[in-house]
Amino acid sequence: GAVVSQHPSWVICKSGTSVKIECRSLDFQATTMFWYRQFPKQSLMLMATSNEGSKATYEQGVEKDKFLINHASLTLSTLTVTSAHPEDSSFYICSAPWGTKNIQYFGAGTRLSVL
Amino acid sequence: AQKITQTQPGMFVQEKEAVTLDCTYDTSDPSYGLFWYKQPSSGEMIFLIYQGSYDQQNATEGRYSLNFQKARKSANLVISASQLGDSAMYFCAMREGLHGSGNTGKLIFGQGTTLQVKP
Numbered sequence: 634g635a636v637v638s639q640h641p642s643w644v645i646c647k648s649g650t651s652v653k654i655e656c657r658s659l660d661f662q663a664t665t666m667f668w669y670r671q672f673p674k675q676s677l678m679l680m681a682t683s684n685e686g687s688k689a690t691y692e693q694g695v696e697k698d699k700f701l702i703n704h705a706s707l708t709l710s711t712l713t714v715t716s717a718h719p720e721d722s723s724f725y726i727c728s729a730p731w732g733t734k735n736i737q738y739f740g741a742g743t744r745l746s747v748l
Numbered sequence: 749a750q751k752i753t754q755t756q757p758g759m760f761v762q763e764k765e766a767v768t769l770d771c772t773y774d775t776s777d778p779s780y781g782l783f784w785y786k787q788p789s790s791g792e793m794i795f796l797i798y799q800g801s802y803d804q805q806n807a808t809e810g811r812y813s814l815n816f817q818k819a820r821k822s823a824n825l826v827i828s829a830s831q832l833g834d835s836a837m838y839f840c841a842m843r844e845g846l847h848g849s850g851n852t853g854k855l856i857f858g859q860g861t862t863l864q865v866k867p
Contacts, residue, residue: 665853674838676857677793724791730853734781734800735843737855739793 636660637729639740646717647748654712654743656683656727662707663729667737668700671724680725685709717747751775752842754858761830762866768815769825769861772841782823783841783855784814786834793839799823830865837862 636659646652656666664685669677681702682690688704699721701713714721726742753772768866773782784796799807799814807814815824827834841855 650750667854674862676859677855679854679856682854698761726791728793728855734798735853736783736795736798737853739785742791742793744791 637727637740639684639727639739639743641743643744644748645744646745648717648718652714652717652745654725654727654745656710656712656729656740658708658729658731660739661729661731662741663710663731664707666704666710666727666729668702668710668712669726669728671726671742673724677726680712685710714745717745721745722747751856752840754825754840754861757859758862758864760864761827761834761852763832764829766826767830767838767863768826769827769838769863771823771825771838771858773821773823773842775821775842775844778843779841779845781845782814782816783843784812784823784825784863785839785841787837787839787860789836796838797825826865832865832867835863835865 635734638657646670651688670680671677679692680695683702683704685704685707691697704710722745724742728737728739730737751774780801782799786796797807797809797814798813799816806816811828813826821835837860839860840858843855
């Protein structure tokens with residue numbers, strides 16, 4: 634299967650600072666990537682669809698100015714959590730579709746802790 | 749309305765036995781895809797198996813098989829010969845549109861089932 638790389642895997646930051654998370658497709662191009670958020674022992678919730686060369690599509694209830702998404706190349710999408718607060722602490726995970734059936738392959742995820 | 753339902757929050761299975769994880773779905777789109785993912789405690793999401801709505805046969809991948817009953821809108825995952833390493837959370841997911849690309853490729857996830865394999 635395809636490989637999606639996500640970095641960093643774990644980050645601690647102070648309240649009010651911004652954090653950038655990178656999602657890369659390795660050895661394949663991804664015009665679309667997806668960003669999810671997951672709270673402990675809960676399911677994945679789609680935050681936004683990242684589109685290469687155009688604006689991201691955000692799900693209802695997700696603050697666009699809070700969670701900035703940039704998909705500047707065919708292999709890289711970034712999620713920036715701006716002015717992070719403790720309630721933003723969560724597990725963030727990205728995915729990219731690959732193959733004829735567009736199976737979504739996931740990165741390893743990023744655990745964000747905001748102090 | 750909940751589109752993907754996993755009714756078993758937790759399951760136990762004895763090592764080497766088979767286990768079935770339930771998943772029902774709801775959609776009015778005749779074209780859709782169904783997926784199962786495994787999430788170990790490390791957090792990564794591992795793709796296990798895929799079933800398209802027009803696929804005539806149930807999907808199989810090694811010890812994983814998908815019991816697809818279209819009329820009942822169910823897509824249960826069967827794991828044969830359970831191993832200790834199978835202990836994890838399992839998610840069923842659906843994509844509306846058969847070969848979704850772009851914005852139509854998003855997945856809707858169920859609440860997950862935690863499977864514990866006992867030695």
